[in-house]
Amino acid sequence: MENIKENENTKFSEIQELLQGNDTEALLAAFQELPTVEVADILAELEEEEIIRYLSLFDIEDQGRIYTDFDFDLQLELFSLINRRHFAQIFINMPSELRADLYQELDIEQQLELLPFLDKKTREDVIHLSSYPPETAGGIMSTDFATVKSNMTVEQAIEKVRRDAPSKKMVYYVYVVDENMKMQGFVTLKDLILEDSQTKVEDVLHTNYAFAEVNEDRESVAGKVEKYDLVAIPVLNPLGQLVGIVRHDEALEVIRAEHTEDFEKFMGIVPDADGLTYLETTAFQHFKKRIVWIASLAAVGVISGIIVHSYENALEQLIILALYMPMMADTGGNAGSQAATVVVRAIALGQISVSNWFSIIFKEMRVSLLLALCLGLLAYAKVLFLSWETDIPEKFSLTMIAFVISLALSIQVVTSTLIGAGLPLIVRRLGGDPAVAASPAITTVVDITGLLIYFGLATVFFDLK
Amino acid sequence: MENIKENENTKFSEIQELLQGNDTEALLAAFQELPTVEVADILAELEEEEIIRYLSLFDIEDQGRIYTDFDFDLQLELFSLINRRHFAQIFINMPSELRADLYQELDIEQQLELLPFLDKKTREDVIHLSSYPPETAGGIMSTDFATVKSNMTVEQAIEKVRRDAPSKKMVYYVYVVDENMKMQGFVTLKDLILEDSQTKVEDVLHTNYAFAEVNEDRESVAGKVEKYDLVAIPVLNPLGQLVGIVRHDEALEVIRAEHTEDFEKFMGIVPDADGLTYLETTAFQHFKKRIVWIASLAAVGVISGIIVHSYENALEQLIILALYMPMMADTGGNAGSQAATVVVRAIALGQISVSNWFSIIFKEMRVSLLLALCLGLLAYAKVLFLSWETDIPEKFSLTMIAFVISLALSIQVVTSTLIGAGLPLIVRRLGGDPAVAASPAITTVVDITGLLIYFGLATVFFDLK
Numbered sequence: 001m002e003n004i005k006e007n008e009n010t011k012f013s014e015i016q017e018l019l020q021g022n023d024t025e026a027l028l029a030a031f032q033e034l035p036t037v038e039v040a041d042i043l044a045e046l047e048e049e050e051i052i053r054y055l056s057l058f059d060i061e062d063q064g065r066i067y068t069d070f071d072f073d074l075q076l077e078l079f080s081l082i083n084r085r086h087f088a089q090i091f092i093n094m095p096s097e098l099r100a101d102l103y104q105e106l107d108i109e110q111q112l113e114l115l116p117f118l119d120k121k122t123r124e125d126v127i128h129l130s131s132y133p134p135e136t137a138g139g140i141m142s143t144d145f146a147t148v149k150s151n152m153t154v155e156q157a158i159e160k161v162r163r164d165a166p167s168k169k170m171v172y173y174v175y176v177v178d179e180n181m182k183m184q185g186f187v188t189l190k191d192l193i194l195e196d197s198q199t200k201v202e203d204v205l206h207t208n209y210a211f212a213e214v215n216e217d218r219e220s221v222a223g224k225v226e227k228y229d230l231v232a233i234p235v236l237n238p239l240g241q242l243v244g245i246v247r248h249d250e251a252l253e254v255i256r257a258e259h260t261e262d263f264e265k266f267m268g269i270v271p272d273a274d275g276l277t278y279l280e281t282t283a284f285q286h287f288k289k290r291i292v293w294i295a296s297l298a299a300v301g302v303i304s305g306i307i308v309h310s311y312e313n314a315l316e317q318l319i320i321l322a323l324y325m326p327m328m329a330d331t332g333g334n335a336g337s338q339a340a341t342v343v344v345r346a347i348a349l350g351q352i353s354v355s356n357w358f359s360i361i362f363k364e365m366r367v368s369l370l371l372a373l374c375l376g377l378l379a380y381a382k383v384l385f386l387s388w389e390t391d392i393p394e395k396f397s398l399t400m401i402a403f404v405i406s407l408a409l410s411i412q413v414v415t416s417t418l419i420g421a422g423l424p425l426i427v428r429r430l431g432g433d434p435a436v437a438a439s440p441a442i443t444t445v446v447d448i449t450g451l452l453i454y455f456g457l458a459t460v461f462f463d464l465k
Numbered sequence: 466m467e468n469i470k471e472n473e474n475t476k477f478s479e480i481q482e483l484l485q486g487n488d489t490e491a492l493l494a495a496f497q498e499l500p501t502v503e504v505a506d507i508l509a510e511l512e513e514e515e516i517i518r519y520l521s522l523f524d525i526e527d528q529g530r531i532y533t534d535f536d537f538d539l540q541l542e543l544f545s546l547i548n549r550r551h552f553a554q555i556f557i558n559m560p561s562e563l564r565a566d567l568y569q570e571l572d573i574e575q576q577l578e579l580l581p582f583l584d585k586k587t588r589e590d591v592i593h594l595s596s597y598p599p600e601t602a603g604g605i606m607s608t609d610f611a612t613v614k615s616n617m618t619v620e621q622a623i624e625k626v627r628r629d630a631p632s633k634k635m636v637y638y639v640y641v642v643d644e645n646m647k648m649q650g651f652v653t654l655k656d657l658i659l660e661d662s663q664t665k666v667e668d669v670l671h672t673n674y675a676f677a678e679v680n681e682d683r684e685s686v687a688g689k690v691e692k693y694d695l696v697a698i699p700v701l702n703p704l705g706q707l708v709g710i711v712r713h714d715e716a717l718e719v720i721r722a723e724h725t726e727d728f729e730k731f732m733g734i735v736p737d738a739d740g741l742t743y744l745e746t747t748a749f750q751h752f753k754k755r756i757v758w759i760a761s762l763a764a765v766g767v768i769s770g771i772i773v774h775s776y777e778n779a780l781e782q783l784i785i786l787a788l789y790m791p792m793m794a795d796t797g798g799n800a801g802s803q804a805a806t807v808v809v810r811a812i813a814l815g816q817i818s819v820s821n822w823f824s825i826i827f828k829e830m831r832v833s834l835l836l837a838l839c840l841g842l843l844a845y846a847k848v849l850f851l852s853w854e855t856d857i858p859e860k861f862s863l864t865m866i867a868f869v870i871s872l873a874l875s876i877q878v879v880t881s882t883l884i885g886a887g888l889p890l891i892v893r894r895l896g897g898d899p900a901v902a903a904s905p906a907i908t909t910v911v912d913i914t915g916l917l918i919y920f921g922l923a924t925v926f927f928d929l930k
Contacts, residue, residue: 033673035693162659171655172637172696189654190636194627208498228500229714231637231696248713249694252720259724260810266728267806267904268799278811279824283831290803290832291839297799298843301792305851308788312855315787322780322787323773326794326912327766333798334733334762334905338755341732345725346743359744366748367755374756378763386770390777439732439904440799447791 015042028057036062040069048081056086064093073280075102079110088117097142097250100129129244137212137221140254141235141244144169147177148201150184155197157187172231175242176205183234183242185209211236214243218254225251262348265433266341268293268440297444304447311455314464320390321458324383324405328450331375331409332416333443339364339420340442344434347424354429360421368417376410396462404461408454415453416446480507493522501527505534513546521551529558538745540567544575553582562607562715565594594709602677602686605719606700606709609634612642613666615649620662622652637696640707641670648699648707650674676701679708683719690716727813730898731806733758733905762909769912776920779929785855786923789848789870793915796840797877798908801885804829805907808886809899819894825886833882841875861927869926873919880918881911 015034018027019042031039031054043051043066051074055063067075067090079087079102091099091114103111103126115123125143132138146169148157161171174192176184185205195204210228212221212235225233225248233251235244264270270289281289308315308325315322343360346352352360383402392398420442424434458464480499483492484507496504496519508516508531516539520528532540532555544552544567556564556579568576568591580588590608597603611634613622626636639657641649650670660669675693677686677700690698690713698716700709729735735754746754773780773790780787808825811817817825848867857863885907889899923929 035673035675037693158658171658189658193623193636193654193658208500210500226714226717228502231713248696248717249691252691252713252717255717255720256814260814263728263731263806263810267803269803269806277814277816278807279817279821279828283828284835286807286828286832287835290800291836294796294799294803294836295839295843298792298796298840298847301795302847302851304791304795305788305847308791309851309855312784312788316784319777319781319784319787322784322790323770323777325787325790326769326773326916327763329791329794330766330769330798330908330912331759331763333795333908334759335755337904338732338734338759341728341734342743342751345728349721349725349742351742352744356744363744363748363751367751370749370752371756371759374760375763378760382763382767382770386767386774390774439802443795443798447795451791 019046024057027054031058036065037069040066044070044074048077051078052082060089061093063090068094068098072102072105076105079106084113084117088114092118092122095142096125096129096144097140097244100126101134104130104134132214135218136214137216137218137235137246138214138244140218140221140250141214141246142170142250143244145173145175145232145234145242145245146171147175147181147242148187149178150176150200150202150205152201153197154192154195154199154201154204157201158192158197161189161192170232170245170247173234173245175234175245176201177242181241181243183211183236183240186234209234212246213238218246219258221246222251222254222258226255262344262435264289265435266344266439268297293440297440300444301447304444304451307448307451307455311451311459314455314459317464318393318396318401318458318462320387320392320401321405321454323387323390324379325451325454327379327382328409328412328454329443329447331379332412332446332450333439335368335371335375335413336416336420336442336446337439339368339417340424340439343421344424347428347434354425357422357425360425361418364417364421365414368414371417372410372413375413376406379409380406400461404457405454408457411453411457412446412450415449416442419446419449484511489522492519496523501530502534505531509535509539513542516543517547525554526558528555533559533563537567537570541570544571549578549582553579557583557587560607561590561594561609562605562709565591566599569595569599597679600683601679602681602683602700602711603679603709605683605686605715606679606711607635607715608709610638610640610697610699610707610710611636612640612646612707613652614643615641615665615667615670617666618662619657619660619664619666619669622666623657623662626654626657635697635710635712638699638710640699640710641666642707645704646706646708648676648701648705651699674699677711678703684723686711687716687719687723691720727809727900729754730900731809731904733762758905762905765909766912769909769916772913772916772920776916776924779920779924782858782929783861783866783923783927785852785857785866786870786919788852788855789844790916790919792844792847793874793877793919794908794912796844796874797881797911797915798904800833800836800840800878801881801907801911802904804833804882804885805889805904809889812889812893812899819890822887822890825890826883829882829886830879833879836882837875837878840878841871844874845871865926869922870919873922876918876922877911877915880914881907884911884914 015027015030018030043054055066058066067078070078082090106114118126129143146161146164148160152160157174161174172189173186174189175186178184185207186209187201187204187206191204210224210230210233212224212233214235214237221233225246230248232245232247234242235246237243270292380402383405384398387398392401423442428434480492480495483495508519511519520531523531532543535543547555571579583591594608611626611629613625617625622639626639637654638651639654640651643649650672651674652666652669652671656669675689675695675698677689677698679700679702686698690711695713697710697712699707700711702708735757845867848870849863852863857866888907893899
C-alpha cells in the first residue's frame with residue numbers, strides 16, 4: 001500500500017507547489033488527478049478571489065461538482081462574488097436537490113437576480129423542489145433520474161438513457177413510466193445490459209418495488225433505502241406519478257442527522273433545525289438549546305428540596321444520613337440512564353417495540369437485581385469504611401446504619417432501572433419520541449424516588465420522626 | 466397514493482389467505498410480487514418446516530436472497546434442518562460477504578460438513594473472506610465485483626460484464642485491473658453505456674479513485690464511502706491488488722453500529738462485539754455490560770463521601786446545607802453532560818478537532834456564564850421559597866444563606882460545563898475515544914468539585930469549622 005499512499009502525498013504536495021507558481025496548465029492537470037471533493041477541500045483554503053480564478057479553469061460540469069462540495073457558508077459567499085451569468089452555469093450543473101437547498105437559503109432579491117439566467121427547465125425544477133418541506137421525501141429528493149416507456153425494446157431504452165443522461169443523472173435504476181409519468185416499475189441498468197436487445201422493457205420490468213410518498217417523513221424514507229439496500233428510492237405523488245428519487249447518500253445524511261438529534265434529545269438539548277456546526281452556533285444559541293431542560297429540571301428539583309426539608313428532623317437526629325444522600329442520587333441516576341440508553345437504542349434499531357414491554361421489564365428486573373446485589377454490598381463496605389469513627393447517637397449501631405443505607409441503595413437501583421427502562425416505553429406508547437425520556441429527566445425522577453426510599457426506610461428502621 | 470397502498474394491503478392479506486390454503490402456485494405468484502426482504506419477513510413467522518417447504522418453491526437465486534434476509538438466528542436454525550446439498554446451493558447464491566459471516570458462525574463440524582458440497586470457487590472465496598478480522602475492510606468486503614482490462618474496447622468490456630455477471634454482482638462500477646489484479650482505475654457502467662463502442666477502456670478510465678486498504682478500520686472505510694458518495698469502494702491489498710469491494714449498504718450498517726457504540730459508551734455501557742439484539746442478550750450479559758462502570762463510579766464516590774465526611778461539623782452547625790446538596794450534584798451533572806454531548810458529537814461529525822480547543826473552551830465559558838446567571842437566580846428563589854420557615858441559628862440570615870448557595874451553584878455550573886467540554890478533548894488528545902468521557906464519569910467528577918465548591922464557600926462565608 002505504501003507506494004500508493006506515497007503517490008497520493010506526492011500529488012498533494014505537488015499541488016501545493018503548483019499553487020505557488022504560475023503554471024496553471026500543470027495545476028489543472030494535477031487537480032484532475034483528484035476526486036472533486038478533494039479539489040474542493042484544497043480550494044476552500046484559499047482566498048475567495050483565488051478560488052473563483054481556479055474554479056474557472058475547470059469545465060463547467062466539474063465547476064458544478066466542486067462548488068457543490070464546498071461548505072454551505074462558502075457557497076453563499078461565492079454566490080455574491082461570481083457574476084450572475086457564470087454562476088447560473090455552475091448552478092445548472094449542481095445536483096438538483098442540493099441546488100434547491102441553496103436556492104432556499106438565498107434571499108428574495110438574490111433569487112430574483114438568479115432566475116433570469118437559468119434555462120426554463122432548471123428554473124421550474126428549482127422552484128418545484130423548493131416548495132416541499134425539508135423534513136419530507138419531497139424536501140430531499142432529486143429530479144436527476146432517467147425514465148423509459150414499457151413498450152420500448154431494451155435497445156431503445158438504452159438509447160434513450162444514453163441520449164438524455166447528462167453526467168449528474170443516476171441511471172443505475174431506470175424508471176418505467178406511462179405517458180402521464182405514472183410509475184409502472186423499474187429496470188436496473190444491469191438488467192438492460194444483460195437482456196437481449198430486442199426484449200421488451202415490459203418483460204423485464206420489476207413491478208414489486210419499494211417507494212416513498214412525497215409527503216413521507218424523511219426518516220422513514222431513509223429507513224426504506226436501508227431496509228431494501230437501494231441505490232435510490234422513487235418518490236411518488238398521491239396520483240402515483242414519479243416526481244423524484246432519494247439517493248443512498250442523501251439517506252445516509254438523514255440517518256446521521258437523526259443520530260445527532262437522538263443523542264442531543266437524550267441529553268436534554270433542544271436540537272436545532274438550521275444544521276449549523278458547533279463553532280458556527282453562537283454562545284447565546286447554545287445557551288438557548290440547553291437552558292430549557294436544565295432550568296425545568298432545576299424547577300422540578302424543588303420537589304426533592306421539599307422532601308429533604310420534610311425530613312429535616314430526621315437528619316438532625318442522625319446527621320450521618322446526609323453523608324450518603326449524594327450516593328443515592330448518583331447511583332440511581334447512573335442505573336436509570338443506562339437502562340434508558342439501552343431501551344431507547346433498541347427501539348430506534350427496531351429490535352423491540354412497546355408490545356414487548358413485559359419481556360423488557362422482566363429482563364430489566366433481573367439485571368437490576370444483580371446490579372443491586374453488587375452495589376448494595378459495595379455501599380455496605382463503604383459506610384463501614386468511611387464512617388467508622390463518626391459519632392453516632394448511642395441508640396444506633398454503625399452496622400445497622402450501614403445495613404439500612406445499603407438496603408435503600410439496592411431498592412433505589414432496582415426502581416431506577418425500571419423507571420429508566422419504563423419511561424421511554426411509556427413515552428413511545430403515548431406517541432412521543434422515546435429519546436425525550438432523556439437522561440436528565442430520569443436523573444431528576446430517580447432523585448425524588450431515591451430520597452423517599454432513603455428517608456422512608458431510615459425513619460421506619462430507626463423510629464425517627 | 467391510497468390506491469397504491471390499498472393494493473399493497475390487498476397483496477398482503479391475499480398471501481395470508483393463500484398460506485392457509487393449498488394453492489402453492491397462486492401463493493408463489495403472489496410472493497413474486499413482493500421484494501424478497503418482505504417475503505423473508507412473512508416466511509419468518511411460520512414454523513421451520515413450513516419455511517423450508519415454501520422456500521423450495523422459489524428458484525435457487527431467490528432462495529439465496531430470501532435466506533440472506535432472514536435473521537441470523539433463523540439462518541442458523543435452518544442450516545441444521547435443510548439437507549446439505551440443497552443448503553450448499555442456497556449458500557452459493559448468497560452475497561459473498563454475508564455468507565462468509567454465516568460461515569464464521571458455524572462450528573468446525575458444520576463447516577466441514579458444508580465444504581464438500583461447494584464448488585471450488587465458492588469454497589476458496591468463503592475461506593479467504595473468513596480470514597479477515599471483522600473490524601477491518603477485509604471483514605466486511607464482498608467479492609461480487611466485475612473487472613475488465615484497460616486495453617479492451619467499450620464494446621468488449623460490456624460483453625465481459627454481461628458474460629460474467631450473475632445477478633448478485635455489483636456492476637455499476639466496473640474495475641479495471643492488469644493481469645496481476647493490480648487495480649488501475651474504474652469505469653462506471655454509465656460511462657460504458659454513454660461512450661462509443663469502439664473507444665478503449667483506458668481512454669475513459671478514472672484513475673483518481675478513492676480506495677480502502679484491506680486492514681483499514683471499517684469505520685474509516687464507511688467514512689470514505691460517505692465522503693465520496695460512492696455506491697461501492699474498492700479494497701486493495703498491500704500490493705495494490707483489488708481484493709474486494711465494500712458496498713454502500715454495508716457502509717451504512719457500519720455507521721449504524723458505530724452510532725450505537727458511541728451512545729452506549731457515552732452512558733458507560735460496555736459495547737458488545739456479538740451484535741446481539743436487546744432481547745437476545747441475557748440478563749446476565751446485560752448486567753456485565755453495565756456493572757463495570759457503575760461499580761467503578763460507586764467506588765470513586767468514596768471520594769465524595771470523604772469530602773462530605775470532612776465537613777460533618779459544618780453540616781451539624783448549619784443543617785440547611787444538607788438540603789441543597791442534591792441540587793448542586795444534579796445541576797452540575799446536567800450542565801456537564803450537556804456540554805460533553807455537544808462536544809463529543811461535534812468531534813464525531815468532524816466539525817471540531819482538538820486544535821480548536823481554545824475556541825471551544827471560550828465558547829463554553831460564555832454559554833456557562835449565561836446558564837449560571839439563570840440557574841443562580843432560580844436557586845436563590847428556591848432557597849427563600851423552601852426554607853423560609855426553617856430554623857436557622859441566630860447568627861446567620863436566610864438571605865445570606867440563599868446568596869451563598871446560589872453563588873456556589875453558579876460556580877458549579879461554570880466549572881461543570883468546562884469539565885464536560887474539556888474532558889472529551891483531553892481524552893481525544895491522549896489518543897482515546899472522546900465518547901468514553903461519558904456522562905456517568907462527568908457526573909461523578911462534578912459531584913466532587915461541586916461538594917468542594919459548596920462547602921468551601923460555606924465555611925469561608927459563615928466561618929464554620
